[in-house]
Amino acid sequence: MKDSKRSLELWAFLVPALLILVVFYFLPTILTIFISFTPLRNWNIDRYARIFAGWRNYYRLFYAIQNDPSVRAVFLTTAVFVPVTLAINVLGGLALALINFFVGKRSNALINTIWLLPRMTPIAVYSLVWYYFFHGSEIGTLNSILIKLGIIHRAVSWGQEFLPYGAWSVIIFVNGLVGVSFGMIVLSSAVKSIPTEHIIAARVDGATDWQLCRRILIPQIRWHIMYVATWQLLSLLTSYAHTYLLVSWRLVDKSYGTPWALYVYELAFTGVFDQGLAAASGVFLVIVGAILGWLTLKILGFNKLVTEPRGDL
Amino acid sequence: MKKFFVFLLVLVSVLMFAKSLEEGIIEVGRNLEKNGISEVRYSVWSSGDPNSVIRVQGIVEAARRINNIWSKNNIKVKITIRETRYELDFTQMYQEFLSKQPLGTAGDFLVNSYVYIASLAEEGYLLDISKYASKYSNFMADFYTTQVDAARYKGGLYGLPQDTEARPFYIRRDIAAKVGLDLIDLDKKVAEGKFTWLDVYKWAKETVNKQASEWGLIHRRGTAHPDLMQFILAFGGTLYDSKTNKLVLDVSAVYKWLMIEHVFSKEKLLPSDMMAWDWAKQVHPAIVDGKTLFDIGGTWYWTEWQTKNYYTDPKTGQTRGLTPEEVKNWFYYTLFPAGEPGKKPVTLSQPFMWMISSKAGSQNPKYAALKETYDELAFLVVAMASSSDINAIHSIISAHLPVSQQAAKLLADEKWLTDLYNLNIDLDDSVKTVLRDIVKATVHPINAKFLTDVAYMLEYTNFPPMHPMYPKLAAIFAETVDNVLRGRMTPDKAVEFVIGKINADLDLKQNILIVGQIPADWRFGD
Amino acid sequence: MVTGDVETKGRIKEIFYLGVLLALSAPILVVFVLLVISSFGNQMATNFDFSAFRFTLKNWRLLFEGRMAITGGVRENxxxxxxxxxxxxxxxxxxxxxxxxxxxxxxxxxxxxxxxxxxxxxxxxxxxxxxxxxxxxxxxxxxxxxxxxxxxxxxxxxxxxxxxxxxxxxxxxxxxxxxxxxxxxxxxxxxxxxxxxxxxxxxxxxxxxxxxxxxxxxxxxxxxxxxxxxxxxxxxxxxxxxxxxxxxxxxxxxxxxxxxxxxxxxxxxxxxxxxxxxxxxxxxxxxxxxx
Incomplete structure (x- = not known):
């Protein structure tokens, strides 16, 4: 009797999440795989959902990857974009969270708000402000500052000159800022939740800020750091939105400003709304993402971190 | 005598058309009343520049006119427009329509570029109105046939023309005078193919060498569609093959176009970062401040320069809009010149269409049983919205060209223009409220004259291909032009790049014919 | 005495941290401050050249009237x-x-x-x-x-x-x-x-x-x-x-x-x-x- 009550309780805790998993992930994933074998386009489910297209969508995707002259640039860009942005996201978020810990709450709120702005801004507006910031003429904010300071003498097209590094720097910078706030919020909330006794104890022992970080804070929030890293990795692999407008407004060079996710998005979701192809490339992307995510968890020690709960009575 | 007959003919046809549309409206109204329907609710979606609000308000006005006809005939039915949605970005509106039409939650009426008819009609999202077009053939007769034909797709008719435009080639009069470019009858020389891009190059170079202006040429930024496609046509190339229903990559014409971009950029007649210029801060100010001799523009620039503060007044240092007189005195306009001797001048139109969702009115009672009636009513609403006065108002306030003969006539009518300026015309009050400030800013005899003057360009016009794959090809062109202007690719490398891109995409490969080759002995520039 | 010393030290340290943080945040601050300034202007403020820039509340007025253009456009709620x-x-x-x-x-x-x-x-x-x-x-x-x-x-x-x-x-x-x-x-x-x-x-x-x-x-x-x-x-x-x-x-x-x-x-x-x-x-x- 007690057992059934306990299991009922367990279900009560899990049912909402399981429902969401099934309805909004499991079913759509099955449908996506299904759609990847249909010629679905323009949202016309009535017409195309029952037509079987075989491997055609996958074939088209690989054909494009194989034959498109800019695709090498796209892969190179992804190989640079994802790890560098990830490093900026995680380290930046961690650094902000730790410094936050040591400054007063007022400045804390101020800094946090500033760093949240990129995440809060509608994507088009966010792209617009950086468009003006990096604009390659005298109207560009960065150019005008550097010219005033006498560092450069003519306007520089940041995203178009010094290829590929110029384009990479711009997209990494713009995307990096969005991700930092994620790490910052998660990690500083985690730091705040560390039982204060641990910190008092360390302070009493005369630990400096740096020692406190290394010995107490970082080890205590390892779980969160690992989580942020994996989560951001997957986010970056699939993110295109913050780059899309910068490329289409020609602020950055197209070949070296296009990460893989954006390439796939453009293939599938602009112009012809080829949702069959979108689904195929999505399935492909998901597989790669899942493998990378799993590897990251392995490397960061997922098993060690998932301790058995003591909550069983 | 001849004039009189024309007048009589017009009068008769007007009477006939008015009557037959009205008859249809009464018939449909009676039918609805008989079936116990007292209100029909519609929503209209449209997009474009802020002055083109007639694209939604026209439907509001049409509903009022139909309601008037019904109440005059004692029919107790009325149309209510429950939603008027107007946005600036027409591609986003198209995307939203695509996703919501199958759900039945999209607008019942949509005004958008005719190029979308291909995909929308292909998916069955639009109502085929050819049946009603033949039923009300008198009404249809007033439209310019070429513009109506642009709405045909695979044997069906999927829209009524809402507006069209030409893309004038603007020339600064003051700069032309400085370097001695004679503008008298230049438009005729262009039309005869005697003034070509070879001359454009010569004068642009002269201007920049003499420092009469900073640049020789300015054009659209960001995309190659639609303006720059004129180069392909001006070199006698084509973009579409109607026999095979395939797009065409005309290698020779594309090469020549890219060579012009290359030479102009190399000799600093055209900014190498042109494709990344900012519209409001660079492109338009450069043109109105007199920093370029030539500009590849569009008819709507004419009023845009008046309603937006692009011009920096040297006297005050402040930005302001130009007056109609200034625009007229500063800018000369011609067709887009032929690419080289022996070729023809061109222009390009991208007409906007009134389209009707195939589910128009589906939120109304007894839709399934009365679908025929609702479909016809939807057509009649759009037909009413195409009334010549509504179309003429749209043309003058947004600097687009009218799509019917009657509307074109109204534009030449000074009294009508004055009445419009004072809003002494028969329009719904809500429409008047929306139009009030636009009318004050744009209705001017000079602007009306401009529209009448450029109307001849429609005889030279081309339409971008209505093909589902065209946006992809246009995107490749845009990237290529950017690369050529920045000096990253020579024209022959660029052509190779385009072909490579096409062959890498199976859809494009199947849908594009690559014809011709790079002309070996063709030279441009010094 | 001793506690006072520690507090001063703490304050200096905090100011230092805060300085580092603000320096890191500078680009974000700049672009968003410019965005807010632009919302009160007759043009986008992008390059600190304010010669033709004029302060105006017009943008906000139009926004609350639900309009997205100076002339034209429809009103939205x-x-x-x-x-x-x-x-x-x-x-x-x-x-x-x-x-x-x-x-x-x-x-x-x-x-x-x-x-x-x-x-x-x-x-x-x-x-x-x-x-x-x-x-x-x-x-x-x-x-x-x-x-x-x-x-x-x-x-x-x-x-x-x-x-x-x-x-x-x-x-x-x-x-x-x-x-x-x-x-x-x-x-x-x-x-x-x-x-x-x-x-x-x-x-x-x-x-x-x-x-x-x-x-x-x-x-x-x-x-x-x-x-x-x-x-x-x-x-x-x-x-x-x-x-x-x-x-x-x-x-x-x-x-x-x-x-x-x-x-x-x-x-x-x-x-x-x-x-x-x-x-x-x-x-x-x-x-x-x-x-």
Whole structure:
């Protein structure tokens, strides 16, 4: 009797999440795989959902990857974009969270708000402000500052000159800022939740800020750091939105400003709304993402971190 | 005598058309009343520049006119427009329509570029109105046939023309005078193919060498569609093959176009970062401040320069809009010149269409049983919205060209223009409220004259291909032009790049014919 | 004497940290300050050349009249957009936090079969991007939607909130699990031994203790709903501020200072929401030792 009550309780805790998993992930994933074998386009489910297209969508995707002259640039860009942005996201978020810990709450709120702005801004507006910031003429904010300071003498097209590094720097910078706030919020909330006794104890022992970080804070929030890293990795692999407008407004060079996710998005979701192809490339992307995510968890020690709960009575 | 007959003919046809549309409206109204329907609710979606609000308000006005006809005939039915949605970005509106039409939650009426008819009609999202077009053939007769034909797709008719435009080639009069470019009858020389891009190059170079202006040429930024496609046509190339229903990559014409971009950029007649210029801060100010001799523009620039503060007044240092007189005195306009001797001048139109969702009115009672009636009513609403006065108002306030003969006539009518300026015309009050400030800013005899003057360009016009794959090809062109202007690719490398891109995409490969080759002995520039 | 010395040292150190932080934040500050300035100007302020720049309230006036152009354009009810944005954002925030707190607790505290798999899959499903899932989610919507337009309108809110919240659930589950893990087992042990139900313990004892976590998850949920574009655009009948701005930001025609005003207006509630939730945090931790 007690057992059934306990299991009922367990279900009560899990049912909402399981429902969401099934309805909004499991079913759509099955449908996506299904759609990847249909010629679905323009949202016309009535017409195309029952037509079987075989491997055609996958074939088209690989054909494009194989034959498109800019695709090498796209892969190179992804190989640079994802790890560098990830490093900026995680380290930046961690650094902000730790410094936050040591400054007063007022400045804390101020800094946090500033760093949240990129995440809060509608994507088009966010792209617009950086468009003006990096604009390659005298109207560009960065150019005008550097010219005033006498560092450069003519306007520089940041995203178009010094290829590929110029384009990479711009997209990494713009995307990096969005991700930092994620790490910052998660990690500083985690730091705040560390039982204060641990910190008092360390302070009493005369630990400096740096020692406190290394010995107490970082080890205590390892779980969160690992989580942020994996989560951001997957986010970056699939993110295109913050780059899309910068490329289409020609602020950055197209070949070296296009990460893989954006390439796939453009293939599938602009112009012809080829949702069959979108689904195929999505399935492909998901597989790669899942493998990378799993590897990251392995490397960061997922098993060690998932301790058995003591909550069983 | 001849004039009189024309007048009589017009009068008769007007009477006939008015009557037959009205008859249809009464018939449909009676039918609805008989079936116990007292209100029909519609929503209209449209997009474009802020002055083109007639694209939604026209439907509001049409509903009022139909309601008037019904109440005059004692029919107790009325149309209510429950939603008027107007946005600036027409591609986003198209995307939203695509996703919501199958759900039945999209607008019942949509005004958008005719190029979308291909995909929308292909998916069955639009109502085929050819049946009603033949039923009300008198009404249809007033439209310019070429513009109506642009709405045909695979044997069906999927829209009524809402507006069209030409893309004038603007020339600064003051700069032309400085370097001695004679503008008298230049438009005729262009039309005869005697003034070509070879001359454009010569004068642009002269201007920049003499420092009469900073640049020789300015054009659209960001995309190659639609303006720059004129180069392909001006070199006698084509973009579409109607026999095979395939797009065409005309290698020779594309090469020549890219060579012009290359030479102009190399000799600093055209900014190498042109494709990344900012519209409001660079492109338009450069043109109105007199920093370029030539500009590849569009008819709507004419009023845009008046309603937006692009011009920096040297006297005050402040930005302001130009007056109609200034625009007229500063800018000369011609067709887009032929690419080289022996070729023809061109222009390009991208007409906007009134389209009707195939589910128009589906939120109304007894839709399934009365679908025929609702479909016809939807057509009649759009037909009413195409009334010549509504179309003429749209043309003058947004600097687009009218799509019917009657509307074109109204534009030449000074009294009508004055009445419009004072809003002494028969329009719904809500429409008047929306139009009030636009009318004050744009209705001017000079602007009306401009529209009448450029109307001849429609005889030279081309339409971008209505093909589902065209946006992809246009995107490749845009990237290529950017690369050529920045000096990253020579024209022959660029052509190779385009072909490579096409062959890498199976859809494009199947849908594009690559014809011709790079002309070996063709030279441009010094 | 000694304590005073330590305090001065502490203050210098804090000023130093703050300086570093502000320097790092400089680019963000610059672009957003310029955005706000532009919203009060006759042109976009981008390059510190203010010679033709004039201060004006016109943009804001036009915005509250619901217009997106100086001349022309139709009038829109901006407050209605505001309301629908708030409904979506609030709904997503609440739902993600609720589900996250329940599941996070179960994973952290209860032994059950498939616990590790559940946790792992909660991370790996993040590899399923919203832009891919949306086609399948659309399929379902098609099947589930009511026919009556009035009902569709409410249903579309309901569905958008659910679908958008679903994308944030993995995040909230993981965060919540992390926060529950930080609490020592003793916190609830005695209550459970006394026979209280887990649900009661969860609600009365544990939730109040992880307020920072709840706030963090609420913020993420709220922001996700507030700025979502693709789900809202596809399913919702009404418009939100984000879709309203997005569909009017068109580089060729748009009057940018007006959009700057719209963007600033859009940002204000999130900033207020964020700062007030921070205040809540500080109240909880007022007695805690920081330095």
């Amino acid at each position: 901006i407050w209605l957009h505001f309301l629908s944005t708030a409904v979506v954002a609030g709904g997503v925030a609440f739902l993600t936090t609720f589900v996250g707190a329940l599941t996070g607790y179960a994973i952290s505290r209860i032994k059950f079969k498939g616990r590790k798999i559940l946790l792992l899959s909660m991370l790996l499903i993040h590899a399923l991007p919203g832009s891919v899932l949306i086609v399948g989610v659309y399929f379902l919507y098609r099947v589930l939607m009511p026919q009556n337009l009035v009902f569709i309108r409410y249903f579309s809110f309901f569905y958008v909130i659910l679908a958008r919240a679903a994308l944030e659930v993995p995040l909230s589950v993981w965060l919540m699990k992390g926060f529950f893990d930080l609490l020592p087992w003793e916190t609830e042990w005695s209550a459970l031994v006394d026979g209280a139900s887990r649900f009661l313990v969860w609600r009365k004892i544990l939730l109040p203790l992880i307020k920072p976590g709840i706030v963090a998850v609420l913020i993420f949920g709220f922001l996700a709903g507030w700025q979502d574009l693709i789900y809202v655009r596809t399913f919702l009948i009404d418009r939100t501020l984000a879709t309203f701005i997005e569909s009017n930001l068109e580089t060729e025609m748009a009057y940018m200072p007006l959009l700057a005003a719209a963007a600033t207006f859009y940002l204000l509630p999130t900033i207020v929401f964020y700062i007030s939730s921070q205040q809540l945090l500080f109240k909880v931790y007022a007695g805690g030792i920081r330095r």
